[in-house]
Amino acid sequence: MVNIFALSSLVPAALQMAVAPGPRHGYVSYPPSRQALCRDVPVPGCGDVKYEPQSVEARKGSFKCNGGGERFHELNEEHLWVDYFTVVHPDHAPLNFTWTLTAPHATSTWEYFILTEHNTKLISFDYGGVTPGYTVIHHVPLRGYTGRQTILARWNIADTAAAFYACVDVDIIPPTHKECLD
Numbered sequence: 001m002v003n004i005f006a007l008s009s010l011v012p013a014a015l016q017m018a019v020a021p022g023p024r025h026g027y028v029s030y031p032p033s034r035q036a037l038c039r040d041v042p043v044p045g046c047g048d049v050k051y052e053p054q055s056v057e058a059r060k061g062s063f064k065c066n067g068g069g070e071r072f073h074e075l076n077e078e079h080l081w082v083d084y085f086t087v088v089h090p091d092h093a094p095l096n097f098t099w100t101l102t103a104p105h106a107t108s109t110w111e112y113f114i115l116t117e118h119n120t121k122l123i124s125f126d127y128g129g130v131t132p133g134y135t136v137i138h139h140v141p142l143r144g145y146t147g148r149q150t151i152l153a154r155w156n157i158a159d160t161a162a163a164f165y166a167c168v169d170v171d172i173i174p175p176t177h178k179e180c181l182d
């Protein structure tokens with residue numbers, strides 16, 4: 001069963017690549033990633049990613065917000081983003097990350113790392129080559145981390161060496177603080 005499925009999914013992927021090279025695009029829309037903020041706020045000096053937040057594509061394996069590619073170096077410049085942390089109140093629940101895909105593609109894994117805590121991996125999701133829909137939501141456990149943190153989300157494409165990168169700056173309010181406000 002698994003082999004049959006893998007084979008049948010290869011055919012449309014190959015056709016898609018022949019017709020339109022490089023259509024594999026997506027970014028984290030909520031909590032807003034740096035590229036989403038660049039387009040929507042916009043953040044001063046955040047560069048050309050404003051026009052294509054879905055295009056932060058580079059080789060797999062990087063821990064840089066731009067994936068270590070040649071484009072979009074502004075995503076790595078911490079001083080640009082210090083005033084744009086999104087306050088979240090997960091209250092022990094997982095934080096839900098929404099990816100908006102403009103071109104879904106066969107996926108190997110999605111990975112989440114907390115860059116501000118020595119690149120610790122929070123979770124990964126194995127899609128085994130499946131092509132997702134246009135909206136993907138992941139429940140990401142925060143493992144007790146609080147305060148201002150930068151989370152890197154990586155979308156690893158199954159049939160190329162590429163991944164898509166999105167850094168998300170969140171200010172995680174601890175549960176006790178929220179209970180005081182209630």
Ligand SMILES: *[C@@H]1O[C@H](CO)[C@@H](O)[C@H](O)[C@H]1NC(C)=O
Nearest residue numbers: 089090091093094095096139
């Ligand atoms: C994320 O989604 C799950 C399931 O829908 C929900 O239980 C959880 O409360 C959500 N997390 C937040 C922080 O809203």
